[in-house]
Amino acid sequence: MTASARPGPLLVITALIFFLLGLALAGGGAWLVSLGGSWYYVVAGIGMLIAGALVWKGRRSAQLFLALLLFATLIWSVIEVKFDWWQLLPRLDIWFAAAVWLLLPFVDRRLDPPLAAGAKPRDAGKSALTAAVVLTAAVGVFSLFQDYYTVHGEVPAENMAATPQGDVAPGVAPNDWAAYGRSGYGDRYAPAAQITPANASQLQQAWVYNTGDFKGPNDPGEIANEVTPLKVNGKLYLCTPHNIVIALDPDTGKELWRHDPKINRDASSYQHMICRGVAYWDVNAGRAKDDPAPQAAGMECPRRIFAPTMDATLIAVNADTGEACKSFGENGVIGLYHGMGMKKRGFLMPTSPPAVAQNVVVMAASVTDNFSTEEPSGVIRGYDPVTGKLMWNWDASNPDDTAPIADGKTYTNNSPNSWGVSSVDEKLGMVYIPMGNETPDTWGGNRNPHGEKYNSAIVALDLATGKVRWVYQTVHHDIWDMDIGGQPTLVDIDTPKGKVPSVVATTKRGDIYVIDRRDGSLVVPAPEKPVPTANAAAGDRLSPTQPFSALTFLPEKNISETDMWGTTPFDQLACRIIFRQHRYEGPFTPQTVAEGKIKGAIISPGPLGIFEWGGAAVDPVRQLLLVNPDYMGFLERLVPRAQANAKGGTGTEMGLQPQTGVPFAVEIKPFLSPLGFPCQAPPWGYIAAVDLRTMKKVWMHKNGTTRDSAPVPIALPLGVPSLGGMSTTGGGVAFLSSTLDYYIRGYDVRNGKTVWKARLPAGGQATPMSYVSDKTGKQYVVVMAGGHGSLGTKMGDSLVAFALPDAAVEKKK
DSSP states (O other): OOTTOOOOHHHHHHHHHHHHHHHHHHHHHHHHHHTTOOSHHHHHHHHHHHHHHHHHTTOTHHHHHHHHHHHHHHHHHHHHHTTOHHHHHHHHHHHHHHHHHHHSHHHHTTSSOOOOTTSOOOOHHHHHHHHHHHHHHHHHHHHHTOOSSOBOOOOOHHHHTOOOOSOSSTTOOTTOBOSTTSSTTOOOEEOOOSSOTTTGGGOEEEEEEEOOOOOOTTSOSOEEOOOOOEEETTEEEEEOTTOOEEEEOTTTOOEEEEEOOOOOOOOTTOSOEEOOOOEEEETTTTOOTTOOOGGGTTOSOSEEEEEEETTTEEEEEETTTOOBOTTTBBTTEEETTTTOSOOOTTSEEOOSOOEEOSSOEEEOOEEOTTSBSOOOOOOEEEEOTTTOOEEEEEBTTBTTOOSOOOTTOOOOTTOOOOOSOOEEETTTTEEEEEOOOSSOSSOOTTOOTTTGGGTTEEEEEETTTOOEEEEEESSTTOOSOOOOOSOOEEEEEEETTEEEEEEEEEOTTSBEEEEETTTOOBSSOOOEEEOOOSSOOTTOOOOSEEEOOSSBOSOSSOOOGGGBOOSSHHHHHHHHHHHHTEEOOSTTOOOOBOBTTBOEEEESSOTTOSSOTTOOEEETTTTEEEEOOBOOOEEEEEEEHHHHHHHOOOOSSSEEEOOBTSSEEEEEEEOBOTTSOBSBOSOOBEEEEEETTTTEEEEEEEOOOSTTTSSSOOOOOSOOOBOSOOEEETTSEEEEOOBSSSEEEEEETTTOOEEEEEEOSSOOOSOOEEEEOTTTOOEEEEEEEOOBTTTTOOOOOEEEEEEOOHHHHHHHO
16 A cells, blocks of 8 residues: 555545544543553554554554554463353454455455465465464463363262152142242152153143232332242142242142232332242141141141231131131231331231141241331241230340240330241250341441341251250351341251251352251361451441351352453443452452442342352262252441431332431442443352262352353353252252243253253242142143343243153053
């Protein structure tokens, strides 16, 4: 190109794009450097500006310069993330595309024209750029076959060959699923063995039932269909977000009866609108067939469904007819605001079913998170299942006084609550409570000293009296919302010293605590280790140590700037800037106010946790623990009271939450790039198995795709978060539906491989269950596809049942 020549439109456009890319990178890179981050983006931005200038001049040397930039970027990327394809992609995609563009014939020929015939070639730049593109492509192809995240393994043959020894689920018929976790043990293990890894691929939809219960105009955003149905008494029982209790025919999905408690739907202060399930009670349960059970004679409702409602009641419904059991409480209803000092509607919300033993119904409830220090009490109460009479109450802030509260007295406002499902061991006479926190979650300078020891703890209460038998705290002085949402699972673990009756508790922080359920001693060690103690918020304190279980899914290393992700270098750069703008010292980074360059703290694991209310499934026969860990961080910022009062608060679990009564409000939001993708690199969701005999991970696989959660509906197999739990079966197939893509999947428990999946009509943020028909002997897998408002998955009302075709069932027989 001569000195007087002007570049053509194609080169002008190319140069301008290069200039814009370079300016964005150089400017953002300078910002990152000022925060103590990587110099790469400044250098790359300057490189793109130079490349753009050379293209503008039509110089073939632009190819050589871009080749050097691509080579350097490739080396830098491999140093940072090795051969991790999904992390290499945002580091290399733009430069790779730019290099290919300059090599295209219609662009290449517009650069410096070739020399006359016989002259020495000047295509060194084109050769270098071609080599850079080929090398980058080769690294990309090689990286596709590398996997730094999967744990490949198989369950030992000895475990797989094990057969049931005695009753693995006390009080539950083999064909039934009689409690939220199938039994009071909460293991979510169905002994049915008709569905196996060999035939699971033949599973097909058997029936669909639509509840007709949808989000109303006054309902909160946090509305969700999280129900796990029961199958007992020859029926399926479920509840809806508005607490309608429904009974279905287990073979057809036909509605048998419906009981609508007609809750108050106008409470704008509801933070949640959720019903995870109902509980079942039979007066004759556990009795010998020749026992006349005299108290059942003439008794109203000898079989009952106990169901919580969002407006803070516990109702009893005749399991046969759907009519209210009027002899229970007041016309079939117990008001849970009784004895509360704070009675504002919508602030006491039982989202989970009660734990039911033969002689007591144990009821807990959630309260509005992070709203104020004057919330209803988190008291746990035991009621007579026949009359509804209060038998005992355990208030964590007044733990020794469990006698039923006297008229005119009140429980302690704002004492620690339990919002998950509890488990029961009637033989030992204990109920195991997964405890939440005294709200607010993020500042604890004025917490009740009596209740403090029960925050984020597993508490074993005496079923008869409500007295504390033992307590194990998983987080000391929890200001991270690491409360325990998952149901503790009871299992007798094989050890060299024989079977140990244990409780297995998953936690948001990723540690799994295995405790002797008789006395609270640890089965798996959890030594206390030092954690950060500097930078506590004004008026608060930090515990110098925390218990770290030897059985954990907490990442081996803390996240760093190199773990920041994006779809391009630009949103990855934005995530690096956000990372550098926030304090992060590991999983116990203290909450902080915005100050100087620091805008808050990165809380990872975040409030959704590595394990949330989905808990764990346990195969007690094969001695397997099955879990679905997630990895998503959050950004949190303490807001001084005066500033918070000026801004107001949302009253929801995200955004600015008022926390009135303490010096700070808190702002909580997901750790996302400007494009809405997680800033932490994938995978974000897994399935995994642990051999309980060795307490070692057997296998771990990323799980789920971006099909229904990304701006572009492409099913990238990145592994996505799941909110809900797994269930498992005697046939060796486990099931999970709660990923952000709308599928239910079946997995071979031996190695974790997906053996079946089916599309759901909406988000499946619930835990599947399985049972066997009493009429046909057919095994069903049932899940609620109802979506989750705050997660943004598609809402629905479909209970979907799957089964093998009749021919496959006959062949199995």
